[in-house]
Each structure stands twice: as C-alpha cells, then as structure tokens.
Amino acid sequence: MEEIELIKGDITQLEVDAIVNAANETLLGGGGVDGAIHRAAGPLLLGECRSIGGCPTGEARLTKGYELKAHFVIHTVGPIWQGGNHKETELLRSAYINSLELAAIHELDSVAFPNISTGVYRFPKRIAAQIAIKTVTDFCYRNTFPKRVVFVCFDEENYQIYRELLNRV
Ligand code: ADP
Numbered sequence: 001m002e003e004i005e006l007i008k009g010d011i012t013q014l015e016v017d018a019i020v021n022a023a024n025e026t027l028l029g030g031g032g033v034d035g036a037i038h039r040a041a042g043p044l045l046l047g048e049c050r051s052i053g054g055c056p057t058g059e060a061r062l063t064k065g066y067e068l069k070a071h072f073v074i075h076t077v078g079p080i081w082q083g084g085n086h087k088e089t090e091l092l093r094s095a096y097i098n099s100l101e102l103a104a105i106h107e108l109d110s111v112a113f114p115n116i117s118t119g120v121y122r123f124p125k126r127i128a129a130q131i132a133i134k135t136v137t138d139f140c141y142r143n144t145f146p147k148r149v150v151f152v153c154f155d156e157e158n159y160q161i162y163r164e165l166l167n168r169v
Contacts, residue, residue: 003148004136006166008159011152012040017108018072020099022116025077027055032119033154042067049075058094062102072108074099078117081124089131092117096135103146112150115158129161
C-alpha cells in the first residue's frame with residue numbers, strides 16, 4: 001500500500017480518479033451521499049445509471065464522472081443493518097472489495113470512499129470503519145492499483161472513529 005488518507009468533507013469535491021457512491025440497488029439516486037453525487041455530476045450520470053439496470057447489494061458498477069472533478073464514479077450498494085445476523089459484515093466487505101476490484105481492473109491510481117452504509121442504512125459506525133480499513137489495507141497490500149485511497153468522513157463521529165483506528169494501523 002502506498003497511501004491511505006483521511007479527510008473530513010464532501011466527497012463530491014475531490015480530485016481523484018474515482019469516487020465511490022454509497023448507492024441503493026436501483027442505482028437511480030437517493031438521499032445522502034448518493035443525492036450529493038448525482039447533483040454534482042449532473043443529469044447524464046442518471047442516464048448512464050439507468051442503462052446499467054441496478055446493482056445487487058455487495059456488488060459495484062463503474063460509470064463516468066461527468067461534471068465531477070473525479071473521472072469515474074464507482075457505485076456500490078452496502079447492506080442495510082438489520083441487527084447483524086443478515087450477512088451485513090460480509091456484504092459490507094464485498095462492497096469495498098468489489099469497488100477496489102473495479103479500480104484495480106481500470107488501473108485507477110486514486111479512489112475516495114464515503115462511509116458506506118453508515119447513514120440511512122444504519123450500520124454501526126465503528127464496526128463499519130473497522131471493516132473498511134481492514135479490507136482496504138489488505139487489498140492494497142496485494143494489488144498495484146489503487147495506489148492511493150482516501151476515506152472521506154462527512155460527519156464528526158465517523159471522522160473521530162477513523163482517526164483513532166488509522167492511528168493504530
Ligand atoms: P447509506 O445508505 O449507505 O447509509 P448515506 O448516504 O445515507 O448512505 O450515508 C453514508 C455516509 O455518507 C454517511 O456517513 C454520511 O454522513 C455520508 N455522507 C453524506 N453526504 C456526504 C458527502 N457529500 N460526502 C461524503 N460523505 C457523505
């Protein structure tokens with residue numbers, strides 16, 4: 001792994017090769033980070049998403065970035081937290097791995113992740129952060145791309161959790 005970074009802010013403003021979208025299975029837009037990405041990318045993004053025809057939970061799909069500074073958007077669908085006995089941890093791990101696989105296949109140097117599933121999908125933030133950091137660290141150790149991963153925290157609680165956990169890596 002070359003670099004893992006942590007920033008607090010709005011993922012739509014980042015100049016990276018790809019930003020990851022915490023989408024829903026329809027890929028037709030929604031609230032939270034999904035809504036923000038569609039607003040910033042412009043209507044052509046929705047058109048391309050519509051042509052993909054959805055994405056199952058745990059998988060990922062690549063589109064162009066349109067009006068974003070990022071060249072691509074990797075749309076992934078994290079699990080809805082249902083108490084922890086519905087494969088939530090495996091599915092969250094898959095969402096990160098499948099996003100990273102797309103970045104690797106397309107030889108993208110830099111990728112930014114939001115805190116997938118920790119908004120309206122209610123995944124406990126600390127468990128989600130542990131999964132995100134471990135999955136990204138392991139993947140980047142074994143792969144040439146991406147070379148740089150940015151964790152983008154929008155809320156202070158996630159930012160503090162990531163700061164604490166990353167200081168231990
Ligand atoms: P999910 O349905 O996967 O829970 P949400 O969009 O509701 O998706 O929340 C996921 C995370 O995205 C939350 O931690 C939320 O604070 C964060 N978030 C919301 N808007 C933005 C943004 N503009 N940039 C980065 N992160 C954001």
